[in-house]
Amino acid sequence: MMPRREPVPFAFVVEADRFRSNVTPPPRERMSFGQLAGRWLLGLTIVAGLVGSLVIGMPALSLDHSSQRTQQTQASDGR
Template sequence: MFRRRESVPFSFVSEADRFRSNVTPPPRERASVSQMAARSLVGLTIVAGLVGSLVLGMPALSPQSESRPQQTEAATGR
């Protein structure tokens, strides 16, 4: 294939993966006590909802046993 020997006008695009910024981002603010309490309360509510749905849903997932007693072949054989 034909290759051009000219310099690429946008050579900085090929060097983008090696670019390092000299600007540092500002430090993150620490969460207040009320924000941490709210986050933990939301997390506990989600976990409690999942556990509750699992507890309430387990009877529906279990195989149902028949309410009438099973008859053996000896009892039904006439």
């Protein structure tokens, strides 16, 4: 049996995109003081850890020019 070639109405798909529900979701609960303080404390701890690691790591990343100068002066004194 051959399938019929009738147009299928897809108007319901267009209507589904435009459909707005009249049911509003419940409002979000406000965070308690403990949750808010905990979030701030966690953020400050992470930022302080990153800044601290940067401060502690900077001397290791910088070039040490003083040791090269002492080696050069010791080499020139030994002539």
